[in-house]
Amino acid sequence: xxxxxxxxxxxxxxxxxxxxxxxxxxxxxxxxxxxxxxxxxxxxxxxxxxxxxxxxxxxxxxxxxxxxxxxxxxxxxxxxxxxxxxxxxxxxxxxxxxxxxxxxxxxxxxxxxxxxxxxxxxxxxxxxxxxxxxxxxxxxxxxxxxxxxxxxxxxxxxxxxxxxxxxxxxxxxxxxxxxxxxxxxxxxxxxxxxxxxxxxxxxxxxxxxxxxxxxxxxxxxxxxxxxxxxxxxxxxxxxxxxxxxxxxxxxxxxxxxxxxxxxxxxxxxxxxxxxxxxxxxxxxxxxxxxxxxxxxxxxxxxxxxxxxxxxxxxxxxxxxxxxxxxxxxxxxxxxxxxxxxxxxxxxxxxxxxxxxxxxxxxxxxxxxxxxxxxxxxxxxxxxxxxxxxxxxxxxxxxxxxxxxxxxxxxxxxxxxxxxxxxxxxxxxxxxxxxxxxxxxx
Amino acid sequence: xxxxxxxxxxxxxxxxxxxxxxxxxxxxxxxxxxxxxxxxxxxxxxxxxxxxxxxxxxxxxxxxxxxxxxxxxxxxxxxxxxxxxxxxxxxxxxxxxxxxxxxxxxxxxxxxxxxxxxxxxxxxxxxxxxxxxxxxxxxxxxxxxxxxxxxxxxxxxxxxxxxxxxxxxxxxxxxxxxxxxxxxxxxxxxxxxxxxxxxxxxxxxxxxxxxxxxxxxxxxxxxxxxxxxxxxxxxxxxxxxxxxxxxxxxxxxxxxxxxxxxxxxxxxxxxxxxxxxxxxxxxxxxxxxxxxxxxxxxxxxxxxxxxxxxxxxxxxxxxxxxxxxxxxxxxxxxxxxxxxxxxxxxxxxxxxxxxxxxxxxxxxxxxxxxxxxxxxxxxxxxxxxxxxxxxxxxxxxxxxxxxxxxxxxxxxxxxxxxxxxxxxxxxxxxxxxxxxxxxxx
Numbered sequence: 001x002x003x004x005x006x007x008x009x010x011x012x013x014x015x016x017x018x019x020x021x022x023x024x025x026x027x028x029x030x031x032x033x034x035x036x037x038x039x040x041x042x043x044x045x046x047x048x049x050x051x052x053x054x055x056x057x058x059x060x061x062x063x064x065x066x067x068x069x070x071x072x073x074x075x076x077x078x079x080x081x082x083x084x085x086x087x088x089x090x091x092x093x094x095x096x097x098x099x100x101x102x103x104x105x106x107x108x109x110x111x112x113x114x115x116x117x118x119x120x121x122x123x124x125x126x127x128x129x130x131x132x133x134x135x136x137x138x139x140x141x142x143x144x145x146x147x148x149x150x151x152x153x154x155x156x157x158x159x160x161x162x163x164x165x166x167x168x169x170x171x172x173x174x175x176x177x178x179x180x181x182x183x184x185x186x187x188x189x190x191x192x193x194x195x196x197x198x199x200x201x202x203x204x205x206x207x208x209x210x211x212x213x214x215x216x217x218x219x220x221x222x223x224x225x226x227x228x229x230x231x232x233x234x235x236x237x238x239x240x241x242x243x244x245x246x247x248x249x250x251x252x253x254x255x256x257x258x259x260x261x262x263x264x265x266x267x268x269x270x271x272x273x274x275x276x277x278x279x280x281x282x283x284x285x286x287x288x289x290x291x292x293x294x295x296x297x298x299x300x301x302x303x304x305x306x307x308x309x310x311x312x313x314x315x316x317x318x319x320x321x322x323x324x325x326x327x328x329x330x331x332x333x334x335x336x337x338x339x340x341x342x343x344x345x346x347x348x349x350x351x352x353x354x355x356x357x358x359x360x361x362x363x364x365x366x367x368x369x370x371x372x373x374x375x376x377x378x379x380x381x382x383x384x385x386x387x388x389x390x391x392x393x394x395x396x397x398x399x400x401x402x403x404x405x406x407x408x409x410x411x412x413x414x415x416x417x418x419x420x421x422x423x424x425x426x427x428x429x430x431x432x433x434x435x436x437x438x439x440x441x
Numbered sequence: 442x443x444x445x446x447x448x449x450x451x452x453x454x455x456x457x458x459x460x461x462x463x464x465x466x467x468x469x470x471x472x473x474x475x476x477x478x479x480x481x482x483x484x485x486x487x488x489x490x491x492x493x494x495x496x497x498x499x500x501x502x503x504x505x506x507x508x509x510x511x512x513x514x515x516x517x518x519x520x521x522x523x524x525x526x527x528x529x530x531x532x533x534x535x536x537x538x539x540x541x542x543x544x545x546x547x548x549x550x551x552x553x554x555x556x557x558x559x560x561x562x563x564x565x566x567x568x569x570x571x572x573x574x575x576x577x578x579x580x581x582x583x584x585x586x587x588x589x590x591x592x593x594x595x596x597x598x599x600x601x602x603x604x605x606x607x608x609x610x611x612x613x614x615x616x617x618x619x620x621x622x623x624x625x626x627x628x629x630x631x632x633x634x635x636x637x638x639x640x641x642x643x644x645x646x647x648x649x650x651x652x653x654x655x656x657x658x659x660x661x662x663x664x665x666x667x668x669x670x671x672x673x674x675x676x677x678x679x680x681x682x683x684x685x686x687x688x689x690x691x692x693x694x695x696x697x698x699x700x701x702x703x704x705x706x707x708x709x710x711x712x713x714x715x716x717x718x719x720x721x722x723x724x725x726x727x728x729x730x731x732x733x734x735x736x737x738x739x740x741x742x743x744x745x746x747x748x749x750x751x752x753x754x755x756x757x758x759x760x761x762x763x764x765x766x767x768x769x770x771x772x773x774x775x776x777x778x779x780x781x782x783x784x785x786x787x788x789x790x791x792x793x794x795x796x797x798x799x800x801x802x803x804x805x806x807x808x809x810x811x812x813x814x815x816x817x818x819x820x821x822x823x824x825x826x827x828x829x830x831x832x833x834x835x836x837x838x839x840x841x842x843x844x845x846x847x848x849x850x851x852x853x854x855x856x857x858x859x860x861x862x863x864x865x866x867x868x869x870x871x872x873x874x875x876x877x878x879x880x881x882x
Binding site (some may be wrong): 268 | 456457458459460461462463464465468469470471472473474478481482483484485486488489490491494498501524557560561562568578579594609620621622625631647658661662670676678680682687689724743744745749750751752753754755758761762763764768769770771772774775777778781811812813823826827856858859860861863872
C-alpha cells in the first residue's frame with residue numbers, strides 16, 4: 001500500500017554497509033522524519049563506494065520517487081567519491097563556496113581548536129557543485145546539497161545531460177553527510193522545512209498498541225474478525241520484538257484531524273480486543289511507560305542487575321529526565337558484590353545459588369535499602385554461551401521486583417544467544433516491574 | 442570496486458523499515474556472513490509490504506546478482522504477503538510440507554507448551570511452494586525457502602513464466618524469516634553451507650586498524666603517501682565512529698593464504714604510520730581489548746557510572762566470559778548513592794559538584810574498595826538535553842581511572858545529543874582505562 005502521493009527513496013552509500021561492518025541507522029531516522037510530514041518512503045537502497053553502482057542507484061531511484069535522499073560518501077578522505085560523482089551526474093562543476101569555507105575554518109579554529117594550517121583536504125570540503133542549493137551543516141564540515149530539477153521553459157525539452165541521469169521534470173535529489181548527528185541536524189533544520197514548502201503533503205497517521213505476553217499468531221486470532229472490518233486505506237501491521245508485539249494501524253488523508261477522526265474508533269476497538277496484553281497505546285518503550293508511572297506517583301526506583309550487566313539501567317537512563325525517579329543500580333556481576341554491597345547471604349549463594357528465587361529476592365531487599373528507593377528490580381541468570389548446567393541451562397533467569405512490603409519473583413526459561421537473552425530479560429523485567437507498580441496502589 | 446565475482450543482493454521486506462520504526466540489523470548480519478565466504482554484496486534494498494514493490498525488487502535484484510537473499514514477510518499474520526507472492530513469482534503452488542508441519546506441531550506442543558488446538562494460521566506455516574528446497578528453521582515456525590534456477594536441457598529455452606520474473610539460467614533466490622535469531626540460525630546452518638557447495642568463491646580478506654584520538658582528515662594526512670602505493674585491488678576505507686576511526690584494508694584473490702601474504706606488509710605499514718593512535722589491529726571493540734589485557738594480567742575491574750547510567754557496564758558484560766575480570770558497578774545516578782554507596786564526600790558534592798575532578802576521583806576510590814577490584818573507572822557528566830549551566834554546559838564530562846596507587850582524571854567537552862554523548866563518553870572512558878592499564882606494569 002502506497003501511503004502517500006509524495007514518495008521518496010533513500011540511498012545510503014558505503015562499503016561498510018555492504019560488508020556488514022556498520023548497521024544502517026541513518027535510513028530509519030530519515031524515514032521517520034519523512035513519514036511524519038506525509039512522505040511515503042517507497043524504497044531504501046544501500047550501495048558500496050563504487051562509481052557505477054552509485055550512478056545506477058541515482059538513475060533507478062530517480063525514476064520512481066519524487067524525493068531521493070542520499071547519505072554518505074562526503075567525507076574528506078579519498079574513499080569518498082560521491083561529491084564529484086554528483087557534480088558530473090547533474091552536469092555542474094565544483095566551485096569553492098565562500099560561506100562553507102568560512103564555516104570550515106571556524107569549526108577548525110574555534111570548535112576543534114586545531115592549530116597549524118588547514119589541510120588541503122579540509123579546504124576541499126568547501127567545494128560544492130555550482131548548480132545545487134547548499135544546505136548549511138552546523139555540526140560538521142561537509143555541507144548538504146539540494147539538486148532541484150530546473151523548470152523547463154515553455155516548449156523546451158527537459159534538460160537531459162549526455163550521461164542521461166537527470167530528468168528536467170524529475171525528482172529532487174538531496175545529498176547529506178553520513179555522520180549520523182550531522183545528517184540528523186541537516187534533516188531537521190534544512191531538509192524538512194524546504195520539503196514542506198515544495199510539496200503539498202497528505203497526512204499520514206500511525207497508532208501503535210504495544211502488547212506484551214502473547215505471540216503474534218495468538219494476537220492475530222484475537223483480531224481475526226476485526227481485521228476484515230478495516231477499510232482498504234487503513235492498514236494493520238504486526239511488529240514482534242523480543243517477547244513483545246506492536247500492533248500498528250496506519251491511515252492517510254487530507255488533514256491530520258480527518259484521518260485521526262476516522263482512525264480513532266478502530267484504534268479503540270483494537271485496544272479493547274487485546275486489552276489483556278496491552279502495555280501502552282503509544283509507540284514508546286517500557287522504560288518510558290515506567291518513568292511516566294513513577295513520575296505520576298512521585299516514587300523512585302533502583303535496580304540490582306547481575307546477568308543483564310547494566311543493560312536495564314542503560315535503558316532507563318536513556319530517557320532524558322530519568323534522574324527524577326531513577327536513583328541508581330548495583331551491578332553485582334561477582335558473588336562478592338552481591339554479598340558485600342547488596343547483602344545477599346553467603347549461605348543463600350552457596351545453597352540456592354546465584355540464579356535462584358532466594359537470591360533475587362535478597363537482591364531486591366538489598367537494593368531497596370542501599371539505594372533508598374520505593375521500588376527495586378533484580379535479575380540474575382545465565383546468558384550464555386557458557387555457564388549453563390543440566391539443572392540450570394543457558395537462558396535460566398530469575399527476577400524479582402518489590403517494595404518495602406512485598407517482593408514478587410518470576411522465572412524465565414529463555415534459549416538462544418547472549419545478546420537476545422540480555423534484551424529479552426530486560427524487556428520481561430521492565431514489564432514485571434510495570435505490573436507491580438500498577439498493582440501497588 | 443567489486444570485490445568478488447560472486448555477487449549478492451539483499452532484499453528486506455516490511456513497512457516498519459520504511460517508516461523508520463525498525464532499524465534493519467538483519468542486512469548487516471547477512472552481509473557479514475556472505476562476505477566471510479567471499480560473496481560481494483552489491484546492493485541492499487528495503488521495500489514495504491506492497492505486492493508490486495516486492496515483485497519489482499525481485500525482478501531488479503535478480504538481474505544483477507548471483508544470489509538474492511530475501512528476509513521478512515513470512516509471519517503467520519495477514520500483513521505477510523511474501524510467501525504467496527514468491528510462489529506465484531516462481532510459478533509453483535503451495536503444498537503442505539509434512540516435515541515442516543511436524544516441526545510446527547513440535548514447537549507448539551513441546552517448546553511453547555501451548556495447549557488447545559493449533560491455529561489454522563500456524564498450520565499454514567507448513568505450506569511451502571512445491572518448487573523450492575525447504576530450509577529447516579530450528580528456532581521458529583516459518584521455514585526458509587531456496588529457489589534454484591532449473592538447469593535448461595540441451596537446446597531448450599530457459600524457463601520464463603508469464604510474469605517474466607524468474608530466468609532459467611538466473612540467480613538463486615533464498616527467502617528467510619525476518620525474526621533476527623531465526624534468520625541467523627538459517628544463515629549459519631543452511632544457507633552458507635549450501636552456497637559453499639554451489640559456487641567457487643574467491644577469498645576476501647579485511648584487516649582493520651582501530652584508532653582513537655585523531656580525526657579522519659588528520660589520519661588521511663598521515664596516510665597520504667601510503668595510499669597511492671596500494672595496488673588497485675587493495676582498498677583503504679575510513680570508518681569514523683564516536684571519536685574513533687577504523688582504517689580497513691580489503692583485498693581479494695584465489696586463496697586466503699595468498700591474499701594475506703600480499704596484504705600483510707601493507708597492513709603493517711599502515712599500523713606503523715598511525716601507531717600513535719592505534720588501539721588494536723583487530724576489528725573488535727574496546728571492551729574486548731580491555732578484557733584481553735585484564736585476562737593476560739590476571740587483574741579485575743569495576744565501574745562507577747553516573748551519566749552513562751550502566752552503558753559502560755553493558756558494553757563490558759556483552760562479552761561472553763567477562764565475569765572472569767569484571768566484578769560489577771555502582772551506578773550512582775543520585776547524589777545520595779554516590780555518597781552512601783561509593784563514599785563520595787558530601788562536602789565535595791556540595792562545593793565542587795557531581796561533575797568534577799574531585800567527585801570522579803572519589804568515585805574511583807569508592808569503587809576500588811566497595812567492589813574490591815584492581816582497576817576502577819568512573820564517569821560523571823551532563824548528557825542533556827537539560828541540566829546544563831553556563832559553567833558546565835551539556836556535554837561536560839569528568840572521568841577518572843585508577844588503582845590503589847594512583848588515580849588519573851580527564852575532562853571532555855562534548856556537544857550534541859544525549860545518545861551520542863553517552864556513547865562517546867563510554868568510548869573515551871574505555872580508551873582512558875586501556876591506556877592506564879597499559880601504562881601500569
